[in-house]
Amino acid sequence: MINHTILEMRSITKEFPGVKALADVSIAVRSGEIHAICGENGAGKSTLMKVLSGLYPYGEYSGDIIFQGEPVQFRDIRSSEAAGIVIIHQELALIPELSIAENIFLGNEPTRFGAINWDLVNRTALELLARVGLSEDPTTKVKDIGVGKQQLVEIAKALNKSVKLLILDEPTAALNESDSQHLLDLMAGLRSKGITCIMISHKLNEIEQIADSITIIRDGRSIETLHVKDDGVDEDRIIRGMVGRSLESRFPEHTPSIGETFFEVRNWTVGHPSVPDRLVCKNSSFHVRRGEIVGFAGLMGAGRTELARSVFGRSYGTYRSGRIVMDGKEITLRTVPQAIDAGLAYVTEDRKSLGLNLLDDIKTTTVSADLRKITRGLVVDRDEEFRVAEDYRKSLRTKTPSVNEGVAKLSGGNQQKVVLAKWMFTDPELLILDEPTRGIDVGAKYEIYGIIQKLADQGKGVIVISSELPELLGLSDRIYTIFEGAITGELDRRNANQESLMKLMTASRKSA
Amino acid sequence: MKSLKHLFGGNTRQFGMIFALVALVVFFQWRTGGKTLTSVNMMNLFNGNSYILILAIGMVLVIIAGHIDLSVGSIAAFVGIVVAIAMRDWGIPWYLGVLLGLVLGALIGMWQGFWVAYVGIPAFIVTLAGMLLFRGANQRVGNSLTVPVPEGFRYLGAGYLPEIGPTTGYNNLTLLIGFALVAFVVYNEFRGRRRLEKINAQVPPSWVPVVKVVLLSAVILYATYLFATGRPGTSFPVPGIILGVLVIIYAFVSNKTILGRHVYAVGGNRHAAELSGVKSKRVNFMVMMNMSVLAALAGMIFVGRSTASGPSDGVGWELDAIAAVFIGGAAVTGGVGTVVGSIIGGLVMAVLNNGLQLLGAGADDTQIIKGLVLLVAVAFDVFNKSQGKPSIIGLLTRNLGGGGGTRKADADAPDPAPTEQAVGTKAVISHDV
DSSP: OOOSEEEEEEEEEEEETTEEEEEEEEEEEETTOEEEEEOOTTSSHHHHHHHHTTSSOTTSEEEEEEETTEEEOOOSHHHHHHTTEEEEOSSOOOOTTSBHHHHHTTTOOOEETTEEOHHHHHHHHHHHHHHTTOOOOTTSBGGGSOHHHHHHHHHHHHHHTTOSEEEEESTTTTOOHHHHHHHHHHHHHHHHTTOEEEEEOSOHHHHHHHOSEEEEEETTEEEEEEEHHHHTOOHHHHHHHHHSSOOSOSSOOOOOOOOOEEEEEEEEEEEOSSOTTSEEEEEEEEEEETTOEEEEEEOTTSSHHHHHHHHTTTOSSEEEEEEEEETTEEEOOOSHHHHHHHTEEEEOSOIIIIIOOTTSBHHHHHTTTOGGGGEETTEEOHHHHHHHHHHHHHHHTOOOSOTTSBGGGSOHHHHHHHHHHHHHTTOOSEEEEESTTTTOOHHHHHHHHHHHHHHHHTTOEEEEEESOHHHHHHHOSEEEEEETTEEEEEEEGGGOOHHHHHHHHTTTOOOO | OHHHHHHTTTOHHHHHHHHHHHHHHHHHHHHTTSOSSSHHHHHHHHHHHHHHHHHHHHHHHHHHTTOOOOOHHHHHHHHHHHHHHHHHHSOOOHHHHHHHHHHHHHHHHHHHHIIIIIIOOOHHHHHHHHHHHHHHHHHHHHTTOOEEOOHHHHHHHHOBOOOOSSOOSSOHHHHHHHHHHHHHHHHHHHHHHHHHHHTTOOOOOTHHHHHHHHHHHHHHHHHHHHHHTSSTTOOSBHHHHHHHHHHHHHHHHHHHSHHHHHHHHHHHOHHHHHHTTOOHHHHHHHHHHHHHHHHHHHHHHHHHHHSEEOTTTTTTHHHHHHHHHHHTTOOTTSSOOOHHHHHHHHHHHHHHHHHHHHTTOOHHHHHHHHHHHHHHHHHHHHHHHHTTSOOSTTTTTOSSOOSSOOSOOOTTSOOSSOOOOOOOSSOOOOOOO
């Protein structure tokens, strides 16, 4: 099956005012393959896919798109979908309050005498759901199913449009391991039915596992296309292409200097914010030593974030019982300001909706968690603000023309550096970093790891919550595992590996 | 164009509105055969609009925080009637009446702020209820009658500064205010420039501040001349002075204080603000309460001007104030807007109103034109944004900006800076924390 080329994009160039996003990018996708596109954040992957799907219409870019042997000029998403190209974005385009079936047929509703034929809608939806391996009632509201299942609904929606080329932008970014695996299996299934997939992903292990070809894009240029079977591609090879040279190690060298225990949480129990009977943290106890990086491992939804946020000034859930001891004294943190004053910092996993005010610029964001520090009398000292932001920009190597730039314009890695700067400015004793490298490219990850280690070396305690086990194993000195709101294990770095962690993270789960 | 931008701090929207304001004034001056820029007309303009502009100050903060307040007209009317009756029946002096009004405004604000901030009912609903509630309360308390207010109280809405000092043929206090303003403009420009130099930011060429100061001073001095040369016994009107003081205070609070920062933060992203230690409930409570206090003040100024409080005072004020705020560049979704911008927006509306009246246009045509102006002003902004040009977002609140903002805010769009190699084999981080 994999023989003729289904899609060719030739010399695509796309400019935004003042910046060339794509320069002479070419890519050829063979029919019936899974073609991965790799590149650092900001390399131009998403821009390329927006060109392909008609989001940037013909005329706004230069170059040719040849689909199924015909040159095509898409004016909008509708015209590309009519040709059989469907894109599924990272942020899912489903409407939470509508049912699965309604979402699948949105904008495409079959009618009889002008009224929607609901029997047909629900029947067809059921068939489509079976094809993607999702056993849910089509009348279930989308908001009531998990994000992994929502992804499958998106694919069912694409199948309904008789898709020939399916584009998936970071399909597994928000999924846990088992959901990710299910999705990858489904993609392999679609491939065997002759549907071509283009997949953008930062998870190189997944790409290695499933992709037939890989095109690497760097700084808006297509660098090379690798054929997985012929070229003997592995993760290191992909990274070399993405960053332009090889990484000796994915983690900076680090020798921890660990001191006394200074932060301790005992028997922490927290109720769900809207379902009071449900406990999101069950009698959890943990401690952190100075200079130590402590990992929290757990599947998505295990209660890692809930634990962290409930400790951080009870910003999540309803407190039931438990004590916090810091530097030998018991403390009570009822509000976020109290937690910040006590020396806690929490970097959220959801940068865009919980971590940043996207209307703000870099300098105001940097000082926003501790404005008092730069306030003289009543007045916030703008000069001081600029100087502080400038210092952090230099020391964290944030890539931006100036700290007056809006944070919305930065790439994920640079946004994360600004968020880290904001919390470093509060001079915390304990930093809780929730998925600190989510949606961040390989190069920036390395830098973030370096920052984390540096903070630990200054005698601070650092808690890292992560879904990526290799990251936890590479970074942490000690790892707690969490399952269904309870801490199920505590492993030293030397005794931990992916298998032992996974076992504890799924402790009492019956084979599902 | 670039030099124009230098002059006005690279802020297209605010620049656009100032330009529109000047153009409007010039247009009406021409069409009315010089009746616009006269002492009498300018005093009328300020007297007749200062209460709307005062409302706009409170309203912009409410809108920045992501809310709306529909009840301001009713609150103004209710406070007006209570104060009028208190002065008539209890015989309390006018200054205690003012104090009573402000306290009443604060209490009403606490009531509304409580529902919005602590119960979590959308401000639209709370203030819609307040609009009905306080309109009804006004008519109940006043029996739908008109209640006159004493002489002293009228000073608030229609008073002028006294004549003091040597007989110069001008109103001396007005002159004094004018000169003080010019001095402030010069000082501010000088200080801002030194500040830019201090933080090594790009300093505009040296002709820029000179031209800017000369232009601004000319406008101020001309206005001073107009106000100081009115018929004897008149000056820059008292409501205008109250407005000016409030603008200075609120521009300072919103720009330079922690509370101001927090209002923007809550409006921009409430959850992120809370996780950064902002007490968002308190911020919401404060802006709602503040709005009602200013509504009370506006109501009393209006009563002072019209010499009596009546059952239909303040009808439709909320819409005028909201329109001024949006013309002045605020965003419906919150997080964006400025006090000064809203005042300019309000002045555009006021000049339009006044000019059309001088031209003899009816209330019908005036409303049609005002509606279109609101639509066009906001459409201009939306269009600007969709073109990826610098828009109000990110610019309105910043004075340093200017260049740079030439691209759509797109998370995965490429880095504007040439991508220097992000990967070092050893990341050196050396910040003293």
